[in-house]
Amino acid sequence: MKKILVINDLASIGHTSLNVNIPILSACGYDVIPLVTTTLSRHTAYKNALRVDINDSFERIINNFIENNDTFNCILIGYLANANQIDLIIPLLKNNPHAYVVLDPVCADNGKFYQGMNQDYALQLRKLFPYINLLLPNVTESLALTNHPLSTKYSLDSIVLSINELNQLAKTDIVISGLVVKKQIQCAIYEQGTISTCHTSYINAYVPGTGDAFASLIVAKLLSGHSLNESVAYAMQLIYDTIINLINTQYDLMQGIPMPQLLKQLVNDFK
Numbered sequence: 001m002k003k004i005l006v007i008n009d010l011a012s013i014g015h016t017s018l019n020v021n022i023p024i025l026s027a028c029g030y031d032v033i034p035l036v037t038t039t040l041s042r043h044t045a046y047k048n049a050l051r052v053d054i055n056d057s058f059e060r061i062i063n064n065f066i067e068n069n070d071t072f073n074c075i076l077i078g079y080l081a082n083a084n085q086i087d088l089i090i091p092l093l094k095n096n097p098h099a100y101v102v103l104d105p106v107c108a109d110n111g112k113f114y115q116g117m118n119q120d121y122a123l124q125l126r127k128l129f130p131y132i133n134l135l136l137p138n139v140t141e142s143l144a145l146t147n148h149p150l151s152t153k154y155s156l157d158s159i160v161l162s163i164n165e166l167n168q169l170a171k172t173d174i175v176i177s178g179l180v181v182k183k184q185i186q187c188a189i190y191e192q193g194t195i196s197t198c199h200t201s202y203i204n205a206y207v208p209g210t211g212d213a214f215a216s217l218i219v220a221k222l223l224s225g226h227s228l229n230e231s232v233a234y235a236m237q238l239i240y241d242t243i244i245n246l247i248n249t250q251y252d253l254m255q256g257i258p259m260p261q262l263l264k265q266l267v268n269d270f271k
Contacts, residue, residue: 001029001031002031002074002223003031003033003071003074004031004032004073004074004075004076005033005035005072005074005075005076006018006021006022006025006033006034006035006076006078007037007075007076007077007080007089008021008034008036008037008077008078008079009036009037009038009039009040009081010034010036010038010039010040011040011041011044011049012039012041012042013042014045014209014254014255015208015255015257015258015259016209016212016257017212018034018036019209019256019259020209020212020256020259021034021076021078021212021215022034023259023263024213024217024220024262024263024266025216025219025220027263027266027267028220028224028266028270029270030220033072035058035062036058037054037058037078037080037085038052038053038055038081039051039052039054045206045208046254053081054081055081055082055084055085058081058088062088062089062091062092065092065095066091066092066095071096071098071099073099073100074100074101074102074219074223075092075093075096075099075101075102076102076104076215076219077089077101077102077103077132078106078215079106080125082121083121086124086125086128087127089128090127090131093128093131100133100222101131101132101133101134102132102135102136102215102218103125103128103129103132103135103136104137104211104212104215105135105136105141105144105145106211107141108122108138108140108141108143108144108150109138109140109178110152111150112150119144122141122144122145122147123145123147125145126145126169129169129170129171132170134173134174134175134218135166135170135173135174135175136175136177136214136215136218137166137174137177138176138177138178139159139179142163142166143162145166145169146166146169156179156188156197159179160195163176163188163190166190167190173189173190173191173192173228174189174190175190175228176188177211180202181199183201183202184200184201184202185200185201185202185236185240186198186199187232189228189229189232191227191228198229198232198233198236199236200236200237201240203240203244203247205243206254207246208254208255208257209257210243210257212257213239213262214235214236217231217234217235218231218232218235220270221235238265238266239257241265242257242258242261242262242265243257246258
C-alpha cells in the first residue's frame with residue numbers, strides 16, 4: 001500500500017483540508033499519514049474561526065520522521081501556517097528524494113490573499129520548488145508565485161505566460177485551476193512541455209474544500225498510473241457531479257464538499 005504524507009490544516013467544523021484529504025485518499029486505497037500545520041475550530045470561510053498554533057509540535061513531528069527515516073511514496077503539501085513551516089519541511093523533503101511531491105500553494109483566491117497571507121509568503125513558497133513534481137495553483141496563486149499584481153482579470157494568453165514563468169522557476173508539471181471562460185470552468189495543464197486545457201460547465205456556487213478535493217483526486221489518479229490530463233479531467237468531473245447534485249437541495253454549501261456521496265463513487269472507481 002502506497003503511503004501518502006499530507007501536510008495541511010485541520011478544522012473541527014467543515015469539510016475542508018485534512019477532513020477532505022484523508023477520506024478521499026483512504027477510499028482510493030492509500031495509507032494516509034496526516035501532518036497537521038494548524039488547528040481550527042471551523043474552516044476560515046466561517047466567521048469567528050478560532051486558530052490554535054501548533055508550530056512547536058509540527059517541528060518536533062518532522063524531526064521525529066527524519067530521525068526514524070520515515071519515507072513516503074508521495075507528499076502532498078497544502079496549507080502552511082506560516083513561512084517558518086516552509087523552512088521546516090525542506091529537510092523532510094530532502095530525506096524523501098524518491099517521493100512524488102505535490103504543492104498546492106494555498107495563499108490566495110479571487111484576486112486577493114487569504115487572511116494572514118501576503119506577497120512575501122507567496123515568494124517564500126518558491127523555496128519548495130526544487131523539491132516538487134507537480135504544482136497546483138489557482139489563477140490568483142499563479143500571479144502571486146510569479147510576483148505579479150493580483151487580479152481577477154486574465155486571458156488564456158496570460159495563463160500561458162504564467163505557466164511559462166512558473167516552469168522557469170519550478171521546472172515541473174503545472175495545473176492552473178479556476179479559469180472561468182464562457183460558462184466553463186477550465187484548468188490549464190502543463191505536462192512534459194505541452195500545454196492543454198480541461199473543462200466542465202461552470203457552477204455559480206462557492207463550496208469550501210473543493211481545492212483540497214481537487215488535489216487529493218489528482219494525486220489518487222496519478223499514483224494509480226493515470227496521466228496528468230486524465231487525472232485532472234477525472235477530478236474536475238467528479239467534483240462537478242458532486243456539487244451539481246447539491247444545487248436546490250437543503251444542503252448548506254458552506255459545510256464544504258459532502259463526503260458520503262463522493263466517497264461512494266470513489267469506492268466504485270478504485271476497486
